[in-house]
Amino acid sequence: MTATLDILANPSFWAAALRIATPLIFGVLGALLCERAGVLNLGIEGIFVAGAMAGWLSVYLGLSLWGGVAVAALTGAAFGLLHAILTVPLGLSQHVTGIGVTLLATSMSYFGYRVAFPSVTSPPRITPFQPLDPGPLRAIPVLGEVLAQQTALTWLAIGLVVVLGYVLARTPLGLALRACGDNPAAVESQGLSVTALRMGAVMAGSALMALGGAFLTMSAFNAFFFGMIGGRGWVCIALTVFASWRPGKALLGALLFGAFDAFQVRLQTVSGGVAPSQVFLMVPYALSILALLLVARRADYPRALMQPYFRGQR
Amino acid sequence: MSAARGPQAEARAPARPVLSLRGITKRFGPLIANDDIGFEVAPGEIVALLGENGAGKTTLMNIIFGHYVADEGEVSVAGPDGALAPLPPGSAEAALRAGVGMVHQHFTLAENLTAFENIVLGTESLWRLSYGGGGARARVEAIAASSGLDVDLDAPVSRLSVGEKQRVEILKALYRDARVLILDEPTAVLTPQEADGLAATVRALAARGLAVIFISHKLAEVVALCHRILVLRGGRLVADRAAAGCDRATLADLMVGRSIEVTRTPRRPGGPPVLVLDHASADGERGRGALREASLVVHGGEIVGVAGVSGNGQGALAALVAGLAAPRSGRLEVLGGTIRAADPAAMVRRGVGRIPEDRHREGSIGRMSIAENLMLESVRDGAFQRLGFIRRRAAREHAEEAIAAFDVRCPGPDAPIRLLSGGNMQKVILARALERSPMLILANQPTRGLDVAATADVHRRLIAARDRGAGVLLISEDLDEIFVLADRIAAIHHGRLTPSFATETLDTRAVGLMMAGHDPTTQEPEFETAGGRAP
Numbered sequence: 001m002t003a004t005l006d007i008l009a010n011p012s013f014w015a016a017a018l019r020i021a022t023p024l025i026f027g028v029l030g031a032l033l034c035e036r037a038g039v040l041n042l043g044i045e046g047i048f049v050a051g052a053m054a055g056w057l058s059v060y061l062g063l064s065l066w067g068g069v070a071v072a073a074l075t076g077a078a079f080g081l082l083h084a085i086l087t088v089p090l091g092l093s094q095h096v097t098g099i100g101v102t103l104l105a106t107s108m109s110y111f112g113y114r115v116a117f118p119s120v121t122s123p124p125r126i127t128p129f130q131p132l133d134p135g136p137l138r139a140i141p142v143l144g145e146v147l148a149q150q151t152a153l154t155w156l157a158i159g160l161v162v163v164l165g166y167v168l169a170r171t172p173l174g175l176a177l178r179a180c181g182d183n184p185a186a187v188e189s190q191g192l193s194v195t196a197l198r199m200g201a202v203m204a205g206s207a208l209m210a211l212g213g214a215f216l217t218m219s220a221f222n223a224f225f226f227g228m229i230g231g232r233g234w235v236c237i238a239l240t241v242f243a244s245w246r247p248g249k250a251l252l253g254a255l256l257f258g259a260f261d262a263f264q265v266r267l268q269t270v271s272g273g274v275a276p277s278q279v280f281l282m283v284p285y286a287l288s289i290l291a292l293l294l295v296a297r298r299a300d301y302p303r304a305l306m307q308p309y310f311r312g313q314r
Numbered sequence: 315m316s317a318a319r320g321p322q323a324e325a326r327a328p329a330r331p332v333l334s335l336r337g338i339t340k341r342f343g344p345l346i347a348n349d350d351i352g353f354e355v356a357p358g359e360i361v362a363l364l365g366e367n368g369a370g371k372t373t374l375m376n377i378i379f380g381h382y383v384a385d386e387g388e389v390s391v392a393g394p395d396g397a398l399a400p401l402p403p404g405s406a407e408a409a410l411r412a413g414v415g416m417v418h419q420h421f422t423l424a425e426n427l428t429a430f431e432n433i434v435l436g437t438e439s440l441w442r443l444s445y446g447g448g449g450a451r452a453r454v455e456a457i458a459a460s461s462g463l464d465v466d467l468d469a470p471v472s473r474l475s476v477g478e479k480q481r482v483e484i485l486k487a488l489y490r491d492a493r494v495l496i497l498d499e500p501t502a503v504l505t506p507q508e509a510d511g512l513a514a515t516v517r518a519l520a521a522r523g524l525a526v527i528f529i530s531h532k533l534a535e536v537v538a539l540c541h542r543i544l545v546l547r548g549g550r551l552v553a554d555r556a557a558a559g560c561d562r563a564t565l566a567d568l569m570v571g572r573s574i575e576v577t578r579t580p581r582r583p584g585g586p587p588v589l590v591l592d593h594a595s596a597d598g599e600r601g602r603g604a605l606r607e608a609s610l611v612v613h614g615g616e617i618v619g620v621a622g623v624s625g626n627g628q629g630a631l632a633a634l635v636a637g638l639a640a641p642r643s644g645r646l647e648v649l650g651g652t653i654r655a656a657d658p659a660a661m662v663r664r665g666v667g668r669i670p671e672d673r674h675r676e677g678s679i680g681r682m683s684i685a686e687n688l689m690l691e692s693v694r695d696g697a698f699q700r701l702g703f704i705r706r707r708a709a710r711e712h713a714e715e716a717i718a719a720f721d722v723r724c725p726g727p728d729a730p731i732r733l734l735s736g737g738n739m740q741k742v743i744l745a746r747a748l749e750r751s752p753m754l755i756l757a758n759q760p761t762r763g764l765d766v767a768a769t770a771d772v773h774r775r776l777i778a779a780r781d782r783g784a785g786v787l788l789i790s791e792d793l794d795e796i797f798v799l800a801d802r803i804a805a806i807h808h809g810r811l812t813p814s815f816a817t818e819t820l821d822t823r824a825v826g827l828m829m830a831g832h833d834p835t836t837q838e839p840e841f842e843t844a845g846g847r848a849p
Contacts, residue, residue: 172438172445175431179424189422190436190486191407303425311381 003270012141014260015149017226019220020148021251021258023048025157026212027236028243028250029164030076030205036168036245037201038181038304042098043083044209045233046105047076051210053109054226055216057116069214076210079105084202090197091308102233106154111224123223129153151219153211158251160208165247177201181302182311194309209233236303238288241296256291261283318483330396332357332525333378333414333494338387340373343767347373348384349549355494357523360516362536362557365546366569367736371529374546375496379416380406391494415473416488416496419503425472429465429482433489447639457488462515462601470532476623479506484515495519496527501535506793506826515540531569531766532794547571558743570766581780583803585614587647588754588785589635591811594644596630599808603800605630607644614753617776617786619794619800619813621825627809628789631672632758635787636668637661648821649753649821667752667779669743671759671789673736680732684724687731688746716745721771737768744775755779758789773799793822 007013027044034041041047041287055072059065066125086097129151138144168174176197179187184194212232217224235257243249264283331354333545340348348370355361365371376382380387383404390398391412402408423432433454434446458465463481471479480500488496492525497516500507510808516539520526530536534542539559545553545568553568589612605627612618618732622628633639634646637658646653649664662668670676678687689698689709713727714716720741724734731739749754757776761769780786790796796803797817804814805828812828 133724170442170444172434172436172442173440174437175427177425177430179435182424182426183422185418185420186424186432186435188406189416191410192436193441206556262696314542 003034003267006236007266007270011145013266014142014259015146015194016262016265017258018146018150018154019258020156020261021254022157023212023215023220023232024236024239024257025161025251026208026256027233028254029157029160029247030208030212031236031240032243032245032247032250033164033177033205033208034202035133035240035305036179037303038184038307039084039087039202040094040098040102040306040311041080041083041101041202041205041209042237043079043105043206044098045229045231046102046109047079047206047209048213048216048229048233049109050079050105050218051074051213052228053224054210054211055214057112059218060124065129065218065249068218069211069257072210072214073207076207076213079210080203080206081199082305083206084199087308088198089201090201091310094306099101100164113224113226123225125222126218128217128222129219130153149213153215153219157215161247161251168247173310177303181304184304184307188309188311192313198309207261210237210238212236228276235285235288238292241299241301242288244295244300246300255290257288260287315696322628324644325791326535328443330392331355331398332392333527334390334398335374335378336388336390338374338377338379338389339532340382340383341763346549349375351387351546351549351551353544353551353554355525355527357493357525358520359542360520360526360528360540362528362540362543362564363527363546364531365532365542366571366767368533368765369546369569370549371500371546373549375498375529376498377403377525378409378414380404391722399499399638403453409752410490413491415484415490415492415494417480417483417487417500419498419500421469421579422481423482426470428468428470429478429485431466432471432482433467433486437490454485454489458485461485461488461519462482463488467539468509476503477505477511480504480512483516486520492524494525494527496529498529499531500528501532503623503791505829507830509535516524533565534794537562537565545569566766581616583613583615585616585785586650586784587611587700588614588649589787590645590647591634592645592647594634594641594646596628596634596639596641598630599801603627603629604809605634605811608809608811610804610811610814612754612785612787614783614785615780615798616801617788617818619788619790619796619803620806620811621790621796621803622806624791624830626806627811628758628806630809631806631811632671632756632789635709635754635756636670637666655676659691662750665750665753667747667750667755667784669740669747669755669757670758671762673739673743674732678731678739681730683713684717684722684734685727685741687742688713688727690718691746716742716749719749719773720745737764737771740764740768740772743774748775748779751782751784752779753784755757755784755786757786758790759791761792762796769795786825793825796825797822801826805829 027048031041031044036106054075055068058071059068063071078112083097083101086092087094131149132152134144134147134157137147143314168178176187178272180194181195187194213229216228239250239253239257242253263278268277268280332356336352338348338351343565344684351374356838364373374380377384389401389402392398409738429453434450438445448603454467463485465478465481465485471482473484488620492773500512504512516526528540537557540557543555543565544551544559547569565787572674575695589609589616591608593607593609594605603625605607608631614758620631634641637660638656640654640656648666650663651664689712692698699707717724721828722738722741724738731742762770764772788796788799800817801818803825804812805812805822807829808831
């Protein structure tokens with residue numbers, strides 16, 4: 001019990017929680033943007049991999065860090081375009097297409113990595129993003145210390161929560177996107193293009209997902225490994241339901257998962273011999289399932305989620 | 315153009331037209347959905363567009379509204395200066411900009427947005443930082459007030475009633491300065507009182523210069539409301555005449571092309587009770603539409619109609635009689651036996667014939683053949699199976715007989731049922747329900763979406779079943795249907811059934827009040843005071 005309290009009282013624990021949450025924030029924002037418009041994007045796991053690989057490789061080949069971020073976002077948008085073409089105008093199954101996109105993006109990234117580095121024993125490294133000085137916020141107790149350990153990408157993620165929340169709630173674009181996910185005929189009847197809105201949302205959402213991947217290779221670590229995404233994309237899909245498709249709650253859900261994960265690592269060192277490490281690794285996922293059980297039963301899915309829309313058809 | 319244009323129509327349309335169609339032709343493969351259709355609509359005119367299903371009404375409206383592109387012909391809309399300009403084909407946006415507004419039968423509203431948000435959706439640049447600014451709110455409120463369209467603008471659409479949703483749809487069109495308003499079967503979902511309100515609104519809007527196209531198949535309301543009546547049949551415009559002087563029988567003949575008459579024979583009372591509900595309650599779907607302490611008796615040899623706007627507990631009532639649910643409290647007696655547990659197969663064996671509300675979802679299995687669908691309720695009988703193997707030949711022969719007896723137009727017994735038209739699909743379902751000579755028949759919305767001829771066929775079969783001695787529980791939202799068929803009428807409102815009254819003692823107005831939750835017997839004195847005496 002005291003061990004638990006010790007962990008929770010330590011600012012480094014909360015700093016780790018926020019760091020672990022960052023790629024999830026990007027991912028959940030991306031997933032909820034797609035789903036608010038009515039498209040499920042299971043390409044998320046592969047788009048994470050592609051973003052991680054593309055961003056990191058560009059920096060390794062000489063681009064600036066922000067240049068790498070831009071390349072990652074564009075790569076994500078490109079895979080988003082593929083998913084969007086197949087699911088929106090062509091109306092194919094979003095489940096099958098999404099899993100196909102994940103397999104394609106993952107394999108292409110691994111293949112690209114092997115082509116670029118046919119025989120390396122240790123992965124090539126870059127100089128990643130460094131923690132950003134939070135300025136006057138540093139004076140705040142605990143929180144100041146937590147924020148001082150974060151890089152620019154974490155700040156970007158938090159900023160995007162606010163921006164996306166505002167866009168969805170307050171702007172004409174947000175209205176149109178929300179209507180697309182509820183009743184596309186309502187959008188069409190007002191002279192807007194459901195196809196354009198949905199494709200745009202999927203591309204933008206996929207770009208956000210790719211940023212989550214880029215964070216891993218360019219901020220959390222400094223290299224690209226096979227299997228480094230490790231299901232984070234799937235966690236985001238579940239967190240989207242947990243967040244009821246709201247950016248503010250998405251931030252909360254990601255932080256909760258980050259906290260579980262950071263807690264699990266520290267618990268291993270404190271009480272290492274008690275159980276195999278795999279049990280500890282399981283903790284955040286088991287707790288996520290529990291949290292979902294409590295929330296998802298009442299989940300209010302976008303009504304038109306996964307329903308293709310064709311003009312003039314009722 | 316038809317030659318049947320009456321003199322009144324000429325007199326009533328002196329102004330320059332606001333909408334003009336010329337030579338509209340649209341083909342889908344070999345089918346000609348619209349064949350050289352042309353007419354004009356003047357400002358302030360209310361024009362009815364009548365026609366059976368498949369007559370080409372929807373196709374024509376979709377062409378005007380830019381969802382389809384016509385193969386030939388031209389749609390023109392008057393600009394603000396009154397000069398007709400052709401509408402670029404295939405663009406809903408262009409139609410909206412030109413001032414054509416359409417209220418679809420299935421509302422095109424986003425339920426997660428408020429009424430106001432639905433109205434301003436798409437009317438401003440998507441890249442603005444906020445919506446509904448620049449006096450939009452004041453404009454919507456002014457339009458709502460001046461046209462009598464009373465709606466709570468800040469309520470999420472999911473919480474609005476059907477009538478309110480329709481008002482939001484009309485506001486959407488008016489907010490975009492519509493000069494032509496197309497209403498697609500607008501009264502199909504309304505109570506008679508709500509329909510009266512809509513008619514008043516339409517008249518007021520037309521008086522201010524709005525041209526209204528009113529699509530319907532309810533002949534009475536069309537004759538009462540509209541100035542001019544267009545009739546489509548088989549894709550062609552067969553009549554264009556003034557509404558004054560039209561009667562229902564003539565219009566029905568024009569729509570169908572031949573006379574349709576359902577003769578109603580007087581009932582023979584005295585049959586045994588076949589369905590008894592005694593303070594029966596049942597749960598609705600997802601906590602909505604529950605049945606509360608309903609009491610009703612249906613005797614053999616009579617048709618009892620249950621009127622009501624959908625979602626008031628009809629689903630729960632139908633589920634009870636179909637054996638899909640058991641009463642939570644109270645008593646349910648079917649053909650002499652008390653029902654305690656839900657068992658649809660036992661209900662069929664007991665002698666209940668079921669015509670479900672949704673023939674696609676509940677009434678049939680789309681990918682299975684007509685023969686297979688016909689034996690769904692009797693597949694365990696020795697006639698169709700031996701040791702668990704289906705006797706294909708018997709099933710086929712049985713299907714061929716049913717197809718002949720019920721006049722199902724189809725490629726053959728092996729055709730998947732989803733290929734059939736609504737009317738023919740319903741005939742298959744009727745065949746399945748009636749061939750076992752059930753003594754209690756549940757007919758839940760038996761003619762929804764069917765055209766005049768198919769409807770008449772269903773009505774004839776139900777009356778024949780009654781004359782054979784069966785009791786029929788008819789659940790319908792269509793009051794005309796209830797008055798044509800039912801011997802006694804009850805209404806359902808918020809899950810409560812009113813007592814039933816003999817059809818001869820009721821009129822539409824009284825049933826409308828019952829549907830809104832009033833007891834017509836207590837309302838009577840009020841009508842009298844309205845006649846003169848001061849309250």
